Amino acid sequence: MGEGDVLGHVPMGIVEAVGSEVTHVRPGDRVVLPFTICCGHCFMCDQGLQSQCETTQVREQGMGASLFGFSKLYGEVPGGQAEFLRVPLANYMPIKVPEEAEGLPDERFVYLSDVLPTSWQAVEYAGIPEGGSVAVFGLGPIGQMSSRIAHHRGHRVIAVDLVPERIEMARRYGIEVLDANDHDDIPEAIREMTGGRGPDSVIDAVGMEAHGSPATGITQQVAGLLPDTVAQPVMQEAGVDRLSALYAAINTVRRGGTISLIGVYGGQADPLPMLTLFDKQIQLRMGQANVKYWVDDIMPLLTRGDDPLGVESFATHRLPLEEGPHGYEIFQKKQDGAIKILLRP
Numbered sequence: 001m002g003e004g005d006v007l008g009h010v011p012m013g014i015v016e017a018v019g020s021e022v023t024h025v026r027p028g029d030r031v032v033l034p035f036t037i038c039c040g041h042c043f044m045c046d047q048g049l050q051s052q053c054e055t056t057q058v059r060e061q062g063m064g065a066s067l068f069g070f071s072k073l074y075g076e077v078p079g080g081q082a083e084f085l086r087v088p089l090a091n092y093m094p095i096k097v098p099e100e101a102e103g104l105p106d107e108r109f110v111y112l113s114d115v116l117p118t119s120w121q122a123v124e125y126a127g128i129p130e131g132g133s134v135a136v137f138g139l140g141p142i143g144q145m146s147s148r149i150a151h152h153r154g155h156r157v158i159a160v161d162l163v164p165e166r167i168e169m170a171r172r173y174g175i176e177v178l179d180a181n182d183h184d185d186i187p188e189a190i191r192e193m194t195g196g197r198g199p200d201s202v203i204d205a206v207g208m209e210a211h212g213s214p215a216t217g218i219t220q221q222v223a224g225l226l227p228d229t230v231a232q233p234v235m236q237e238a239g240v241d242r243l244s245a246l247y248a249a250i251n252t253v254r255r256g257g258t259i260s261l262i263g264v265y266g267g268q269a270d271p272l273p274m275l276t277l278f279d280k281q282i283q284l285r286m287g288q289a290n291v292k293y294w295v296d297d298i299m300p301l302l303t304r305g306d307d308p309l310g311v312e313s314f315a316t317h318r319l320p321l322e323e324g325p326h327g328y329e330i331f332q333k334k335q336d337g338a339i340k341i342l343l344r345p
């Protein structure tokens, strides 16, 4: 990140002004912005791969579509934790809150920007068979919503984390939970719960910041200390070698099952158990969320009176924008029960 970069990639708001060629939205419209910036009419967008948009790919970094509020790696586009947000490609990007939802609060819709489509994609990519089972590793916002969506679709969900209030939140939604602190061998514990075979699918909603492989804390700290030009290759190539959640997923999934990686991974230096992946005939799917692709599937659940995904009560904290730094601190350190924080400018 550079000095003056504006963070924030899960924004919604009211349209204040539009460019001369914009017809898709008008001032006064209530809109949510996908965190993946995309054009809607290129080769990739046409097949629902908006996170690979060829109009906004960050080619100088060899990366996919630009993202709001991220580092140089994804285009350094100013993000939404601000009073105003400039939205590129505005004839496609904004997701309009439907008119019939006028009386419903912003919190019904704001998670359409990232958490919900990301979690929806995680469940879709997990390919859980009808009436099948899925293990979800990690109960941050993404793991919570992935669990709720899979449960809502009638699948058996077994979720794992180590933070008590996160485990408790999932339990309140009828999810079977395992506290990783209570088990030496989580894959074995899940096998025991699934007839010795393991679940049909696993969603890894942890990513490279997993607890359990201390090596990388060091990589990250070292990268933080280096001058920019040296630190970037360290993060991108030497990588953040924390694969413990992925290793657990490979161990846990049943033979012939599917692993859906929605947690973010980087780096190139880690060995993968290729023999196990091959021999167990595991399918692996992953990627940045193609936000726009899933919106029509999710919207009907958000306007329903009974709020089946519990979005209205999802945020654990609501803070004014000025308290952003405090919000980041309690989220990162998992203090004060912080699971999801909404900032209001």
Ligand SMILES: NC(=O)c1ccc[n+]([C@@H]2O[C@H](COP(=O)([O-])OP(=O)(O)OC[C@H]3O[C@@H](n4cnc5c(N)ncnc54)[C@H](O)[C@@H]3O)[C@@H](O)[C@H]2O)c1
Pocket (backbone or CB within 6 Å): 114, 118, 137, 138, 139, 140, 141, 142, 143, 160, 161, 162, 163, 166, 180, 205, 206, 207, 208, 209, 210, 211, 212, 244, 245, 262, 263, 264, 265, 287, 288, 289
């Ligand atoms: N693919 C996408 O488009 C996309 C979009 C949003 C977020 N993400 C990624 O999804 C991941 C989760 O995001 P989040 O906002 O929920 O983050 P988070 O940090 O709140 O959640 C991670 C959770 O995993 C738990 N955890 C850590 N190590 C574990 C282990 N070994 N076993 C089980 N649980 C473990 C943590 O306690 C935490 O609750 C991150 O990697 C994030 O970058 C991806």
Ligand SMILES: [Zn+2]
Pocket (backbone or CB within 6 Å): 038, 039, 040, 041, 042, 043, 044, 045, 046, 050, 052, 053, 054, 055, 056
């Ligand atoms: Zn495109």
